[in-house]
Amino acid sequence: MVADAPRPLRFTEILQYSGMPRGSLHRILQALQEARMLKLDERDQTYRLGNRLFEMAHRVWSEFDLRGAAEPELERLREAVSETTRLGLLDGEAVLIIDQREYPRPMRLGNGVGSRLSAPASAIGKAILAYLPPKDLRLFLNGRPLDALTPNTISNPDELQRELDLVKARGYAVSIEEQFIGVSAVAAPILDHRGVALGAISITGTSNRLTAERLHTLGRDVIEAARRTSGNVGETFMSIAAANTPIRGVDAALSCAFPSGAFLGEAPAWLPDQDALLWVDILAPAINVSTPANGGTRSVRTPELVSAVVPRRRGGFVATMQGSIRGIDLHSGDTTDVAVPTDMTGRRFNDAKCDPAGRLWAGTLALDASPGQGTLYRLDVDGALHAVERGFHICNGLGWSPDATRFYLADSGAATIFVYDYDLASGTVANRRALVECDASHGVPDGLAVDEDGYLWVAIWDGWEVRRYAPDGSLDRTVAVPVPRPTSCAFGGPDLRTLYVTSARIRLSATQLAAAPLSGSVFSMATDVAGVPVTPFAG
Structure with a gap:
């Protein structure tokens, strides 16, 4: 218990x-x-x-037989996906393949048991490196030349570090012709009780069969195989099990506004001066601007994870990147430092919004979603950054009541929406208490938006729905959506009476994606209540 x-x-x-x-x-x-x-x-x-x-x-x-434990999973995975599966571990500076189950093909893979792969260039290697203790990873990378084995090999240490952080956030690694031309793979780590990788399981094959889209779809399968190998010990905080498709139909008022295959769509915000919706794909990573008038979306790739973007009062935008808060130009993608916390190793920023006075509030979580690592920050208009409260699991949806006397925060890991008393003059919170406690077996609260009546619209991750809660925490209504993982909500349109809902496809199986092919898209519906305008960052 x-x-x-x-x-x-x-x-x-x-x-x-x-x-x-x-x-x-x-x-x-x-x-x-x-x-x-x-x-x-x-x-x-x-x-x-x-x-x-x-x-x-x-x-x-210390007595764990890695090869023996992985053998049935390699067999099961090979038959399930009709591709070659491998088990590898880190051996010095390289990956050693210690078991392989080859799927019969006219063209066979040239290397097998006993072969060695580049750790930075292989999916197995990246899956293991991402979960090394920080000190061990620094020792591995420091002063080590990264050989460019193919044009796709990552040969810059800083770029490799960002790639490994992305691996940890996704839960799996991909290698698209980084080790060999024509060969691609996806892998997930087998973790011990400390969350350290003992080895990794991969699916490997020719690039014409293992396209980028298929590799990411298979990410969930290798995660499951790795967890089963370790007896589900270690990395169990990152969700791979979505609720079954609900019997009820999708809300008739809901439509797909912007089709997309976003890994983890999040942080929607309406830009009235552009008549457009701003949102991010945290794990692409990319910032998106979608225009309802033509249904188009313009994307700006970012060099590292990006979790939220807000407009800036003096012009431009501010983004919560992986380990820092940065000013960003949405045309060039150029960034400038705004604030850098000192304790972001192994963590990333998550949701972020401004209070009515223009202060930026942002939460964090561990890259591997382990509990107790989240912190709530406040960035004042003078640039001072404050850690307001620590110890959250997944610091997520943020919002304020229309009169700015209450502050809301969803901790997805705790399946709870908290409410605080809020002092707008000082930007301080007090008297935290649970407003809504969800049954996690039916989904957990993710991002949220507050309407002009003070009600909370909450995206329910793994719940196939958006819920509207009254200020006293009682459930007012539900909106069924056609995807298991809605992620956040925002009001937009000229009168702020259109509710936009982002969603995710990360770690959904091929079967789940077939049942919910619009996963990763942005949805919209007209509402009979208006939202509250986005407040720009005043610093």
């Missing part, structure tokens, strides 16, 4: 969930503490896993 909870539990919560008598539970918890299986955090009186469990886990992993 404690291990499965999204956050540490208090005694009263364990008592409620377990249904045990109070005295019996006290004795059991005391015994578990004495055995170091649980520990009590005196600061907030919550229970966490004890060190003894990690010592036992380390002993299990």
Whole structure:
């Protein structure tokens, strides 16, 4: 129960969930503490896993037979996708292939068990490198020449680091003719109890069969195979299981406004001076400007992950990039420093919005979505950056009540929307409490928008719907959407009465994508209530 909870539990919560008598539970918890299986955090009186469990886990992993555990998964995966599957591990400076299940083809792959691949150029290598401890990765990369094996090989260390961060955010790595011309692959790491890669499983084949689109679709399959190999230990925080297709039909008022195959569409914001919708694809990574008048979308690729973009009062835009907040020119893609937090190693920015006074608020999460790593930041108009609150899982949707006395924040990992008292004059929050607690088996809250009546429109990740909640947290209505992973909402149009909904296709299987082919697109519907205009950053 404690291990499965999204956050540490208090005694009263364990008592409620377990249904045990109070005295019996006290004795059991005391015994578990004495055995170091649980520990009590005196600061907030919550229970966490004890060190003894990690010592036992380390002993299990020290005796783990990687090849034996992976063998059935390699066989299953080969038959499922009709491609060659491989198991590899890091051996010095290269990847060593220790098992392979070749799918019979007229043209066979030239290397197999015992062969060595470039770690920076292969999918297996990148999947492993992305999950090395930061110190070990720096030692691997420092002063190491990156050989350009093909025109597609990444030979710049900074570019490779950005690629590895993208791998960690996606959960899988792709190599498109980076090691050999005509050969492409997708791989996912097999993680131990610490979240460190023991090895990786890949699907490898000719590039005419393994196109870029198919590689990304197969990303979910290699993640599943890797997790099954490790007994689902390690990387379990990143969702690969979407809810089944709902029986109810899609809301009749909803339509696809901008067809797209975005990996992770997010952060929609209406630009009234352009009559256009601004939104991002975090994992492309790219910034998009979509125009309802012609249905077109203009994209600007960014050199690193980008999670949100807001207009700037003095002109231009401000973007939350992977580890910094930057000014950006949407025509050239050029960026300038605005603010850089000091503790962003292994983390990235997520949702960001401005309060009515023009301060920028932004949340973060761990690249691998592990819990407790998220922080809520506030960037003041004078450029001062403040860490307001730490310890979130996935710091997500942000918003304010129309009178700016309440601040909302969705923590997707905790499946909870929190509400704070808000002081607009000082930009401070207080008195955090849960407004909405979702049943995660039916989806979790992602991005949100607040309308002029103070109601919250919330995209429900893995829930096939958008929900409208009243200011008291009660459910007002639901809007069924044709995709399992709606990600965020924004009001747009000349009167702000059009609701736009972004979505994602990342880590959905081929079967799931066949059931929801519009995943990654942007949807719209007319509403009988208006939204609140976007406030530009005033700094």
